[in-house]
Amino acid sequence: MxxxxxxxxxxxxxxxxxxxxxxxxxxxxxxxxxxxxxxxxxxxxxxxxxxxxxxxxxxxxxxxxxxxxxxxxxxxxxxxxxxxxxxxxxxxxxxxxxxxxxxxxxxxxxxxxxxxxxxxxxxxxxxxxxxxxxxxxxxxxxxxxxxxxxxxxxxxxRAVKSSQELIYMQRAGQVVEKIYQRVMTVATPGMRKNELVAEILHAGTLGTDEHFGDYPSIVPLLGVGEESAACHLTWDGGVIPADSGICMELAGVHARYHTPCSRTLYFGQPTQEYLDMEKMVLESINITLEMFRPGNTCGEVADVFFDFLKKQGFDKANRVGYPIGLSYPPDWGERTMSLRRSDTTVLEEGMSFHFMPAIWLDNWGFEITESVVVTATGAKCLSNVPRKLLVIE
Amino acid sequence: MxxxxxxxxxxxxxxxxxxxxxxxxxxxxxxxxxxxxxxxxxxxxxxxxxxxxxxxxxxxxxxxxxxxxxxxxxxxxxxxxxxxxxxxxxxxxxxxxxxxxxxxxxxxxxxxxxxxxxxxxxxxxxxxxxxxxxxxxxxxxxxxxxxxxxxxxxxxxRAVKSSQELIYMQRAGQVVEKIYQRVMTVATPGMRKNELVAEILHAGTLGTDEHFGDYPSIVPLLGVGEESAACHLTWDGGVIPADSGICMELAGVHARYHTPCSRTLYFGQPTQEYLDMEKMVLESINITLEMFRPGNTCGEVADVFFDFLKKQGFDKANRVGYPIGLSYPPDWGERTMSLRRSDTTVLEEGMSFHFMPAIWLDNWGFEITESVVVTATGAKCLSNVPRKLLVIE
Known part of the structure; x- marks a missing residue:
């Protein structure tokens, strides 16, 4: 070797x-x-x-x-x-x-x-x-x-990560921070979707000064405007219009270890609909991150999230997250547990998840997500990307 | 829709x-x-x-x-x-x-x-x-x-392409031309492998002024120095040394249609070994491209190539190409015919192949390949990337 x-x-x-x-x-x-x-x-x-x-x-x-x-x-x-x-x-x-x-x-x-x-x-x-x-x-x-x-x-x-694995995931988290820094620097309305993705891939492969960026097991997923109602479309050459929202599902990767992080961008002055959604999703994150403690089950984490969502009058048809770490295309999930009500797996310290309170509605969608590791005091985030609706004026 | x-x-x-x-x-x-x-x-x-x-x-x-x-x-x-x-x-x-x-x-x-x-x-x-x-x-x-x-x-x-499919593949060919133009502009010894790949992905996603670049079904494969003896390694953060060769397997992609094109780069003055190999591979391409005519079989194409190679004292353990077109990860081949001696499939006008006379030796490798479409007068290339050992002085 x-x-x-x-x-x-x-x-x-x-x-x-x-x-x-x-x-x-x-x-x-x-x-x-x-x-x-x-x-x-x-x-x-x-x-x-x-x-x-x-x-x-x-x-x-x-x-x-x-x-x-x-x-x-x-x-x-x-x-x-x-x-x-x-x-x-x-x-x-x-x-x-x-x-x-x-x-x-x-x-x-x-x-x-x-x-x-x-x-x-x-x-x-x-x-x-x-x-x-x-x-x-x-x-x-x-x-x-x-x-x-x-x-x-x-x-x-593979569910519980070793300390070396967590180091790689933290590096992947630094890579995804670099990607979003680039996005906030270059994104402008009128840009083509593929131009934005070219910058994302460039930043993601460059990585940080110390640590190379590896290829993600899922390519950058962009949902622009009404296309954000569909969650797995990839880019084409279409222009990103002003006064529109974009859902971005991305990951930083180092040595095959993934730290996914989704954000929603808004070009222009966000509508009240977006601002209300931002508020709700951020609140759902705050109360759910607390739950990622050893001894809680995946189902209990999901219950807290879905109960909150229901109280707000929203429904979400799919699971709210899945384990992450080492992976190859076509998926960066580990395909073991799922953050859904019926999953009785007990959390252990060192397990890592992409917590994904993404909301897809009939003609738009909204995503702010975090990759986390389970610790005695709740979720520790693997990256530090501003947790908010990212607004490009 | x-x-x-x-x-x-x-x-x-x-x-x-x-x-x-x-x-x-x-x-x-x-x-x-x-x-x-x-x-x-x-x-x-x-x-x-x-x-x-x-x-x-x-x-x-x-x-x-x-x-x-x-x-x-x-x-x-x-x-x-x-x-x-x-x-x-x-x-x-x-x-x-x-x-x-x-x-x-x-x-x-x-x-x-x-x-x-x-x-x-x-x-x-x-x-x-x-x-x-x-x-x-x-x-x-x-x-x-x-x-x-x-x-x-x-x-x-899907084997015989429609005229609209061939248009997409020609556009993909223009995308891969753009990628190699970028490579020749930015590649320098001392660069990290991931820095070079970042440029490749950026150029490949940008595409041409008219046509967006789509994601390739295989990420850029780089074999630097002795790693070029292995054909499917991906990049890391290692430095590309001076006086070394790199095998690059890449494709341009548009609307999911692929035009792969591999080249070998040499940083510095190529050794005689590389120059001899370049001469042999170019000659193998010249005589084999002639064979991509309706009525010939895949086996007959392969025979011409492998017989020539044998005469030169070389052996190649694997097939010399496969059909291409529309694809998704993890493969850009169509998984029907193969350019190997035993394949009796008869070529038809409009079939498209990645003709791949890549040579992998014990501690190095060499690739110059072409994506082609079968026509009455032989292979028509889908891209126009300088067909030679690419030397970065």
Whole structure:
């Protein structure tokens, strides 16, 4: 491995592997096929844009731990992990995006050869990078294995952040501060949406003087005017008109760690509607941040927020946040807990969330959000972007 | 739908739906569940960063055609498609990233209600956004349906580009020209990798005066020095040293259409090794571009390239290109044909490829690539970036 590509010391990776093996043991999973790129990175350090082809890390409750990927990506595995050469296993290129052959057939052969074909095998069945055909190739290739859905098993191990992880997230928070500083400097009505996004991406990649900005797992999302009623539209070349609001969903990123932070901009004198909404959302943030304490559940956090919103006469059709940290496209969430009333997960110190009291109405929307870490005294924010409606006069 | 979000006229969308229904009929598929975001866009125009949750378009050989997605994304579907309100079907937010409930269970109920539960249903079984659990939820929810793997069915319909699609790809080509102009203006040894990428992303998003730059489905890939032996590493904050080579894999993008173009930069006086490699790669390009004519097969194109390379004493472990056009992360390829010896697909006028004679060696790499469209007289390049080793003195 190349030293400057190592994000954590060897001990931390060892601890993660141990923690994962323990969780596997508890769930009676002997062998886990890890396809989530963030889980792969978290366990081994592997970091490359190669998740558009099939790849995985295989971890066993014995001492099995190997990377499996495309032949041309093995060099990247050697550069970014501590795995020894025999634990970097490549498949030939004819398996890439072929209708005839599937990489998971090749993996099945390897597991056969290693004597692992009768194992109880955990699969990340709802991961983006574990397709239906990947699963069915394994079922056919390993008829004596017993398969179980272990989706989220590794993701859950990632929920409580280490001190080094929190340092990366704080750096990501500094990156998102830089982005908003740039936005406030350059944004003007009459600007094209893509011009504004060009500045956001530039600032976000530049990062701070000390810490590089990495790519976000979701590109900047802009909702201008009536388009802000839709929450996941991306930019085009349209002009941002005067006297309009824009919802911006952005993250600062460092070493694959994300600190999302959404704000609403207003070009011109904000309407009373925007000012009223700002007041309500800020109040909802103040009362809900208090709730991010060890021992409270996700549901209890959500209850406080949704009860407040209801009292104000508003409804929100979706969850009010999700865990964050290490991630790869297409999502910067960790896909474990959700801040919704029904979620009974108990908060622990060091868990990190994107708290997202975004309100989408019929023809406009409003977002002021914070990324936070759970502490004994409530939420600690991971970035310090002015928490208000950002007005460009 | 919002007029400025419409990328093609209604007739073109109708033609695509018709073409897809015909292909379904030929393959005896009555109902197709389309999860590839590029296929969804191509059929309906739907364009949003919402593919991190389950969504699909369902198309039947009858007149079935509806979008199915998360409740908060329905507004985006209304804004970017011509679908009527009853054909924009949303699922509630409690199905999002839940361990208890899966959106495809909800879709199964909808298909039951619509009387479509006994159909012969095609699935895109190897798509990123069609997980093993998505498939198994449908199998359980629709016990009387017959399921077939229709992976790539829509992708294949996209292979020959329409004149409007080629216009978008040419615009994307102009965007990538702008990116390389910026690179040649700003790149200096001593610069940090992320500083160079910040400029690339800025120029790529700005686009041209007339046409906005859209986000690439793969972020800029930089291989600096020995890291260029690995082909899919992304940037960090490392300094680009003098007297070093960098492989850059980039694309210009407009309205989701991609024109990739890779180049190698050299900071300082190139070594003889680089100059020899440049000569060989340029010659391989010259003789291979001739081959992109209707009637030739992908394999015949690959043969000419690989035979030439072999004669020069080089080997390349992977395919030498793939089809391109409309796409979403994590890949800008279309995942149908490949430029490899074994591929018997016959080229047709209007097919478009990223021809990629990249050479990765043990401790360095070299890339000069071209995006091309097949014409009666051979390949027509979609961008005009100086085809040479780019030297920064």
């Amino acid at each position: 190349i030293e400057n590509r190592r994000r954590f010391n060897k001990q931390e990776y060892n601890d993660r592997v141990l923690k994962t093996r323990k969780a596997m043991f508890d769930k009676d999973v002997e062998l886990l096929i890890v396809t989530d790129p963030a889980n792969i990175n978290w366990l081994t350090g592997y970091d490359a844009w190669s998740f558009y082809v099939h790849q995985c890390v295989v971890i066993g409750t014995d001492n099995t731990l190997f990377w499996f990927g495309r032949i041309i990506d093995a060099a990247g595995a050697a550069m970014t992990t501590d795995l020894s050469a025999e634990n970097i296993i490549e498949y030939p290129d004819n398996y890439v995006q072929s209708e005839q052959e599937h990489p998971m057939e090749y993996l099945a052969e390897i597991l056969q050869k290693k004597g692992l074909s009768n194992s109880k095998i955990g699969l990340e069945k709802d991961n983006y990078y574990f397709s239906a055909r990947a699963a069915e190739s394994l079922y056919r290739g390993l008829p004596n294995a017993k398969f179980v859905d272990a989706n989220g098993l590794v993701n859950w191990q | 919002i007029e400025n979000r419409r990328r093609f006229n209604k007739q073109e969308y109708n033609d695509r739906v018709l073409k897809t229904r015909k292909a379904m009929f030929d393959k005896d598929v009555e109902l197709l569940i389309v999860t590839d975001p590029a296929n969804i866009n191509w059929l309906t125009g739907y364009d949003a960063w919402s593919f991190y949750v389950h969504q699909c378009v369902v198309i039947g050989t009858d007149n079935t055609l509806f979008w199915f997605g998360r409740i908060i994304d329905a507004a985006g579907a209304a804004m970017t498609t011509d679908l009527s309100a009853e054909n924009i079907i949303e699922y509630p937010d409690n199905y999002v990233q839940s361990e208890q409930e899966h959106p495809m269970e909800y879709l199964a109920e909808i298909l039951q209600k619509k009387g479509l539960s006994n159909s012969k249903i095609g699935l895109e079984k190897d798509n990123y956004y069609f997980s093993a659990r998505a498939a198994e939820s449908l199998y359980r929810g629709l016990p009387n349906a017959k399921f077939v793997d229709a992976n790539g069915l829509v992708n294949w319909q």
